[in-house]
Amino acid sequence: MSCVRSISLAMAGVALLAPSAPPAASQLRTEPVARRAGPVPVRGEVPVPSRHTGPAPVRRANPVLSRRADPVPSRRGDVALSRSAASGPPRRTDPVTAADLLARVRTCTPVSHGHYREDQGSAATVPVCGTRDAVYWKADMDIDCDGRPGPRCNAATDPYFSASTAVAQSDGRPLSSEELPYVVVPAPSSVWNPRADGVRGGSVAAVVYRDRVRYAVVGDTGPADIIGEASYAAAESLGIDPDPRGGGTASGVTYIVFRNSEVTPVEDHEAAVTEGRRLAREFVDGGD
Numbered sequence: 001m002s003c004v005r006s007i008s009l010a011m012a013g014v015a016l017l018a019p020s021a022p023p024a025a026s027q028l029r030t031e032p033v034a035r036r037a038g039p040v041p042v043r044g045e046v047p048v049p050s051r052h053t054g055p056a057p058v059r060r061a062n063p064v065l066s067r068r069a070d071p072v073p074s075r076r077g078d079v080a081l082s083r084s085a086a087s088g089p090p091r092r093t094d095p096v097t098a099a100d101l102l103a104r105v106r107t108c109t110p111v112s113h114g115h116y117r118e119d120q121g122s123a124a125t126v127p128v129c130g131t132r133d134a135v136y137w138k139a140d141m142d143i144d145c146d147g148r149p150g151p152r153c154n155a156a157t158d159p160y161f162s163a164s165t166a167v168a169q170s171d172g173r174p175l176s177s178e179e180l181p182y183v184v185v186p187a188p189s190s191v192w193n194p195r196a197d198g199v200r201g202g203s204v205a206a207v208v209y210r211d212r213v214r215y216a217v218v219g220d221t222g223p224a225d226i227i228g229e230a231s232y233a234a235a236e237s238l239g240i241d242p243d244p245r246g247g248g249t250a251s252g253v254t255y256i257v258f259r260n261s262e263v264t265p266v267e268d269h270e271a272a273v274t275e276g277r278r279l280a281r282e283f284v285d286g287g288d
Helices: 003-017 076-087 098-104 232-237 269-286
Strands: 134-144 182-186 204-209 212-222 229-231 249-258
Touching: 098 204, 098 212, 098 249, 098 269, 134 232, 182 232, 182 249, 204 269, 212 229, 212 232, 212 269, 229 232, 249 269
Parallel strands: 134 229, 182 212
Antiparallel strands: 134 249, 182 229, 204 212, 204 249
């Protein structure tokens, strides 16, 4: 049924339900009612003249009643104040500091079913911890120079170089470790499946080292039993030596990945920073 027809039927229904119009005014005939100026005299009785023959005296208004009440002060300001109080303090928008984030991840509720090594042959001591909003771990940082080859990341500079990454750009090419800050998560295993905790390619991460906070994305996967790795660009932004042969740092790096977050396209670092700052503020202020 067309829209016009539906409207016509609706209007017709309204017309049928509407009350009938009253008869035209011209059909209503009423006799004028004569006003009587005073009482009708009884036949044979002499009319008594009115006591007041002049104009009726004007009564002065009672000064108490005629006095204008003082204006009631507006309560608009009071209402505004009460609304402001009810809504609570304004949400903070200042950048989150490294101290803010480190204070938030002081304790650990493990989400992994075991621990990870930081390097091949070392003891497994690193758990993956979690809150309602994020997962995190504290480890070293090895340099992942994989992805699209460049002057700093290639087979000549990195003996373990791979020209691919687990996550691809929007154009299908591998990520560039030299250009894009990204972190590496372990491949899924019985110890931990990142996807089960809302972590996937393009998830937003905050990386803390000393007094610095930098934002990145999840861009690659590493060995299933090792944790603590990030791209050349991520290390460089934190002031860590990004050389894939001997760079990195042995400890002191905190990786925080926000659950169910995503940057699209994954190579849009500016979007990762904007979203990372917002999520970090919510993470610090939220508490759970």
